Amino acid sequence: MRLENKPNILTLTNFTTESGAFYATLNLSYQVFGPALHTAPIVVVNHALTGNSQVIGATGWWNDLIGPAKTIDTQKYTVIAFNVPGNGFDGSVIESYLDFTARDVAQLFNLGLQQLEINLVYAIIGGSVGGGIAWEMAALSPQLAQHLIPIATDWKATDWLMANCYLQEQILNNSSRPIEDARIHAMLCYRTPESFEAKFNRTINSELGVFNIESWLAHHGEKLQQRFQLASYKLMNQLLKTIDITRGRGSFESVVAPITANIHIIGINTDLFFTPTENRKTNLELQQLQLQTSYQEIESIHGHDAFLIEFEQLNRLLATVFE
Numbered sequence: 001m002r003l004e005n006k007p008n009i010l011t012l013t014n015f016t017t018e019s020g021a022f023y024a025t026l027n028l029s030y031q032v033f034g035p036a037l038h039t040a041p042i043v044v045v046n047h048a049l050t051g052n053s054q055v056i057g058a059t060g061w062w063n064d065l066i067g068p069a070k071t072i073d074t075q076k077y078t079v080i081a082f083n084v085p086g087n088g089f090d091g092s093v094i095e096s097y098l099d100f101t102a103r104d105v106a107q108l109f110n111l112g113l114q115q116l117e118i119n120l121v122y123a124i125i126g127g128s129v130g131g132g133i134a135w136e137m138a139a140l141s142p143q144l145a146q147h148l149i150p151i152a153t154d155w156k157a158t159d160w161l162m163a164n165c166y167l168q169e170q171i172l173n174n175s176s177r178p179i180e181d182a183r184i185h186a187m188l189c190y191r192t193p194e195s196f197e198a199k200f201n202r203t204i205n206s207e208l209g210v211f212n213i214e215s216w217l218a219h220h221g222e223k224l225q226q227r228f229q230l231a232s233y234k235l236m237n238q239l240l241k242t243i244d245i246t247r248g249r250g251s252f253e254s255v256v257a258p259i260t261a262n263i264h265i266i267g268i269n270t271d272l273f274f275t276p277t278e279n280r281k282t283n284l285e286l287q288q289l290q291l292q293t294s295y296q297e298i299e300s301i302h303g304h305d306a307f308l309i310e311f312e313q314l315n316r317l318l319a320t321v322f323e
């Protein structure tokens, strides 16, 4: 799948990943929405697993939150969104998905901002793996953002999340229909039993002669197969499982202490991937360290994907940050 408009491209040179892989050059693409760069406060938006830099527009994935006169008002804020190199939407190529961690991508995004002479942004916001990359960006450049808004995410992948990513990787490497089968499994993590019951209630798809939950899962599998590449899925899955701002750096306290941003954590009461329990713990630890932090929760039966569904709540929770 292509982006609606050709993205801008930055060339980053001599980049060594956390795992020691050397890239002489890497292309980092981005899109800008709203006022030109350097003419208004900047909001960095990080995409999630199957997203891209097209945050708004005909195929935009956050149109309900971002745009003219929306909560993140593109008449007031310049929105910049990078593509994760290798996400399949901009032609950028990486050698192996195993080379990269969430922190590497955060480092690339921060280098991209530096190349654009952006030293301070109003906010960094992202959902799921995009929120994890936002945490990593703040840990790498603690004074970069005035507001850090991690949604449906945390500063670390838990063992439960790693376990599901491992299963995703097994499917992606071994199945004869890797993208379809991986997406079917992933949908069980992105939603909840209550969400399925509310949608389908054991009904049968009379046209296909299968349960509606089955045809719905098959539909999501086929849809992703049409719009996403296998190598990109493997990479995004690898990024999800490697979120951890403390890896190789010491204690959580020492890593977060220098962060000057006002941290607005937004969780989802039914998120199976990044649980509200973990989010509350993070908020409490930040409070104890006297960082500027708050925790708010989206209430939804839909689980992790609620950050792409519950826009009324998301708009309300973010209104004060962007008013």
Ligand SMILES: CC(=O)SCCNC(=O)CCNC(=O)[C@H](O)C(C)(C)COP(=O)(O)OP(=O)(O)OC[C@H]1O[C@@H](n2cnc3c(N)ncnc32)[C@H](O)[C@@H]1OP(=O)(O)O
Pocket: 047, 048, 049, 050, 051, 052, 061, 127, 205, 212, 213, 214, 215, 216, 217, 219, 223, 305, 308, 309
């Ligand atoms: C932040 C990011 O980067 S994400 C980037 C964008 N990501 C995505 O778009 C992810 C894929 N999409 C989704 O996960 C969802 O569409 C969301 C989260 C965006 C919205 O969820 P919902 O509005 O609840 O839609 P839901 O998951 O029920 O799916 C609806 C689809 O299932 C289809 N469907 C519904 N019931 C059935 C059924 N019984 N059998 C088969 N298909 C069905 C609908 O026709 C619809 O199809 P379409 O999407 O091709 O139009």
Ligand SMILES: N[C@@H](CCO)C(=O)O
Pocket: 048, 049, 050, 051, 127, 128, 129, 190, 304, 305, 308
């Ligand atoms: N539905 C989301 C889930 C990942 O957080 C996506 O496809 O990107």
